[in-house]
Amino acid sequence: MHGTREREAPLVVRYLEKFLHRTGLFVADHHISVLVFTLLITALTSVKVAFTRQEDDIKTGYTPFGARSLHEMDVYNAFFAHKGDPIAAFLLISAKDGQSLARPKYMEEVIRALDFVSGNVTHLDRSFYDLCTDWCLVNEPIRQYANGLNLNSRVSSNDSLGRINLTFPIMEVLGTEFDLSPNFFGVQRDENGAITFLRVIAAHFRADVPIGWSGDDVKAYERNVSHKLHSEFNSSLIDAYGLSLTYTADEIVRTGMTIFPYIAIGFLIMCGFSIVTLIASSVYLGQSFKHRISMAILGCVCPLLATSSALGLLFWMGFRFGSILCVTPFLILAIGVDDAYLTIQSWIRMRELPISHREKIAAVMVDVGPSISITSLTNFLAFAIGIYTPTPEIQLFCIGNAVAVIFDYIYQLTMYMAVVSISGEKEVIEEEARKKEMKTMDQAVIIAATEDELSLLLEKYADWLSNGFTAIMLFFCLLAYWWVSIKGALSINILLSPDKLVIHDSKLLQMNYLRDTYINPNYTTVNVFVSKPGNLDDPAQLTRVKAAIEAFEEYPECLGARFSHFWLRDYEKFIREGGNEESEDFDDGSSLNVTTSIYSKRVMRPFLEWLEFQHLNAFIRFDENEQISKFFATVSYHGERLGEFHEQAKLLRRWRSTADRFASLGVDIAHDNSVFIDQVDTILPATLSTSFTTLFCMVVVCFLFMYNLFTVIVASLSIASICIGVFGLLSYWGIDLDPISMATTIMSIGFSVDFPAHVTYHYFREGLEDSQAAPSKRIARSLVAIGFPLFQCGASTILFVSCLLFVPTYMSEVFVKTMVLVVSLGIIHGLLVVPVYLCAFTNLYQSYLAKDSPSPITRMLGCSGASIPSSVKEMPSP
Numbered sequence: 001m002h003g004t005r006e007r008e009a010p011l012v013v014r015y016l017e018k019f020l021h022r023t024g025l026f027v028a029d030h031h032i033s034v035l036v037f038t039l040l041i042t043a044l045t046s047v048k049v050a051f052t053r054q055e056d057d058i059k060t061g062y063t064p065f066g067a068r069s070l071h072e073m074d075v076y077n078a079f080f081a082h083k084g085d086p087i088a089a090f091l092l093i094s095a096k097d098g099q100s101l102a103r104p105k106y107m108e109e110v111i112r113a114l115d116f117v118s119g120n121v122t123h124l125d126r127s128f129y130d131l132c133t134d135w136c137l138v139n140e141p142i143r144q145y146a147n148g149l150n151l152n153s154r155v156s157s158n159d160s161l162g163r164i165n166l167t168f169p170i171m172e173v174l175g176t177e178f179d180l181s182p183n184f185f186g187v188q189r190d191e192n193g194a195i196t197f198l199r200v201i202a203a204h205f206r207a208d209v210p211i212g213w214s215g216d217d218v219k220a221y222e223r224n225v226s227h228k229l230h231s232e233f234n235s236s237l238i239d240a241y242g243l244s245l246t247y248t249a250d251e252i253v254r255t256g257m258t259i260f261p262y263i264a265i266g267f268l269i270m271c272g273f274s275i276v277t278l279i280a281s282s283v284y285l286g287q288s289f290k291h292r293i294s295m296a297i298l299g300c301v302c303p304l305l306a307t308s309s310a311l312g313l314l315f316w317m318g319f320r321f322g323s324i325l326c327v328t329p330f331l332i333l334a335i336g337v338d339d340a341y342l343t344i345q346s347w348i349r350m351r352e353l354p355i356s357h358r359e360k361i362a363a364v365m366v367d368v369g370p371s372i373s374i375t376s377l378t379n380f381l382a383f384a385i386g387i388y389t390p391t392p393e394i395q396l397f398c399i400g401n402a403v404a405v406i407f408d409y410i411y412q413l414t415m416y417m418a419v420v421s422i423s424g425e426k427e428v429i430e431e432e433a434r435k436k437e438m439k440t441m442d443q444a445v446i447i448a449a450t451e452d453e454l455s456l457l458l459e460k461y462a463d464w465l466s467n468g469f470t471a472i473m474l475f476f477c478l479l480a481y482w483w484v485s486i487k488g489a490l491s492i493n494i495l496l497s498p499d500k501l502v503i504h505d506s507k508l509l510q511m512n513y514l515r516d517t518y519i520n521p522n523y524t525t526v527n528v529f530v531s532k533p534g535n536l537d538d539p540a541q542l543t544r545v546k547a548a549i550e551a552f553e554e555y556p557e558c559l560g561a562r563f564s565h566f567w568l569r570d571y572e573k574f575i576r577e578g579g580n581e582e583s584e585d586f587d588d589g590s591s592l593n594v595t596t597s598i599y600s601k602r603v604m605r606p607f608l609e610w611l612e613f614q615h616l617n618a619f620i621r622f623d624e625n626e627q628i629s630k631f632f633a634t635v636s637y638h639g640e641r642l643g644e645f646h647e648q649a650k651l652l653r654r655w656r657s658t659a660d661r662f663a664s665l666g667v668d669i670a671h672d673n674s675v676f677i678d679q680v681d682t683i684l685p686a687t688l689s690t691s692f693t694t695l696f697c698m699v700v701v702c703f704l705f706m707y708n709l710f711t712v713i714v715a716s717l718s719i720a721s722i723c724i725g726v727f728g729l730l731s732y733w734g735i736d737l738d739p740i741s742m743a744t745t746i747m748s749i750g751f752s753v754d755f756p757a758h759v760t761y762h763y764f765r766e767g768l769e770d771s772q773a774a775p776s777k778r779i780a781r782s783l784v785a786i787g788f789p790l791f792q793c794g795a796s797t798i799l800f801v802s803c804l805l806f807v808p809t810y811m812s813e814v815f816v817k818t819m820v821l822v823v824s825l826g827i828i829h830g831l832l833v834v835p836v837y838l839c840a841f842t843n844l845y846q847s848y849l850a851k852d853s854p855s856p857i858t859r860m861l862g863c864s865g866a867s868i869p870s871s872v873k874e875m876p877s878p
Helices: 011-029 031-050 068-079 104-120 140-154 215-232 245-259 261-285 290-316 323-350 357-386 392-437 440-465 468-490 507-522 539-553 567-576 601-609 611-619 645-661 680-705 709-732 739-752 754-769 775-806 810-848 856-861
Strands: 087-095 170-173 176-179 184-189 195-207 238-243 524-530 620-622 628-637 667-670
Touching (some): 011 357, 031 290, 031 392, 068 667, 087 215, 104 195, 140 170, 140 176, 184 507, 215 238, 215 245, 238 507, 245 261, 245 323, 245 507, 245 810, 261 290, 261 775, 290 323, 290 392, 323 754, 357 680, 357 754, 468 709, 611 620, 645 667, 680 754, 709 739, 709 754, 739 754, 739 810, 754 775, 754 810
Antiparallel strands (some): 184 195, 524 628, 524 667
């Protein structure tokens, strides 16, 4: 202790220290009650975690608010609102040997897989054969090709010539043409167009939701398609995969659940490291360590309890348990253990004071409380600002972490301080008894010699830090570091794909590979919705409607009108061939007249009931007057690079531009990947704006706690330097900019505050205690207080998060890499960069600006700092 302060602390710190002093006294007087009460709160809130089902919003969770794809999804949902989102599952098949599927035995297996899904997969005793309405024959081209291939293998080519023509993309069987392009991919043909190689077959299972089925029933059926196919269908020739939006969401949830067991592994690693380092430091100082083992273990337990309480409270309030929240325990444990290390280190220094136990606990609280408050407040603000990002999953992540930080801060001041009070009281009693059995003088000599040895080492290090040559050389190193980091940040890719959300053993990865490599480059489709078709009996209006669809077919990538699904063309062909003659007289005795629209439901009924055109019922909606109110068409495209994310983004923008030309018809498009592609234009601005806003708040917080311009500048620039390094070096480490890395970037901003803030705040307090002390002395005293805890925090955090490397997921990879970078850069800045420039600024100030009677402005500019708190005698009794 240095006695009374020479200068007055900032107003915020003075009030905070009074609060912390009184809180410390209260906790020391009632430590058992405080511990029981906080554990009871934890139990009441945490119980909800065990009964909350993990659920991800794969449809819109990663799409920014206000994105055009959300409007397009609303249009899509409105079209199918009368029956709910249709059942949609897909079967992807490839040969196990990687060769062609266009072999009779392999096609027999393909048909067997098709029959398995159609007939064996059921929910509520209903199979696809029972559910399908307009889409029952959608996979008929696959069956016809298999039949034709089998027939060709049994008869001579001359016998089958003219009856079966197995060409691609249009196949002819007994005079009937079948379009193979929606089902066959990776096709190679001979000079006659016959298929010589077939890599992938895709089958579609679509059906309207039956009466009485809920959304959960639809998910259950789609889930059964994948699960039963993967577990019950066995083939030595083919690999068959079941794909649906439900299965994708399930795989993301499974990925999140695989992270949880590693919390226990990480916890054991953290506990082991904490115990070893605390025993080592206790032995080095010649102090008892038995009760510090409980401090070490419970220092790791407390943040986990805070996390479970926070998440449980959110779940009680109705928040969703998203997979991205699975990393919250790791983050809060890293933050909370840092605070615990500081608390233990402070207790080690305060326990020898000649004051009562309750005053010692209050002194510890006053010593570490402001520092913990700064880092907790900045972490909270980082996540609180992140709540306003435009992506729902990022919002959920930030809400969960912000609330967890609050709980961790409260638990550190109550639950953990009660643990320190209980363990510390027993430790002191046992220490006193042990001292009576030993020679007190010898013990004191050992401790004094140890402390002198440590102080001498730190003083030499501090002298090197305060050297001007060190500051100059470090500045050039920082310039190189900033240049490399900024260059990396500017070159980072913006990309999100479903692959990043699932574990590496997921079958979904193989499905996405087949889709991106073979399906999308050969058959990318867009749904074109026309919500205001108007009066189609008007030739001018009919021409405008046709022109809208034709505009999408004018693209050089388009497969052509022949491969579009546009009901109007089929209907006109139906009329030309006299298919509507039977509709001139209806069952009710009425007849077709000049006032009856040929586009009414009554007139079109024979067309829509015709087996060949039955599937077109799904493309048209009629109003209460039986007139066409809206419809959609599909247009198909191909291109070698359409499997790439950026090429899809370019095509999506062109589609939307075409749709805008026909706004009077209410034209909108719908594409499966649009909800992911829309992040490209918003994620970078959102990340930058969130980062700059957060950094500004960090500066404000630092200024409130350290009313000193130079100290705040050093702290703020260090925080910015760490963030730039993390963001830039992640790009070199193979990480893209996406919602997951955006979340970790926000996390890194808050976490990067910890190291510089602890050092600058203790340096600031040293200046309040002794403004005449040399900068090297103030740095040395600061490092005595927080140097070892910062090392413990950094090393334990890296060891802790490294266990996630055993979880082969992109989410864990991003989290580990981010934490390793932010901790490593934080330690370098906290123990090297910040001390060097605090000393440099102080030396410059003392040489050129210091006056005997400094003005308020000069006092604000003056480089002040601090170490341990002023005497507890300054603190008023409660």
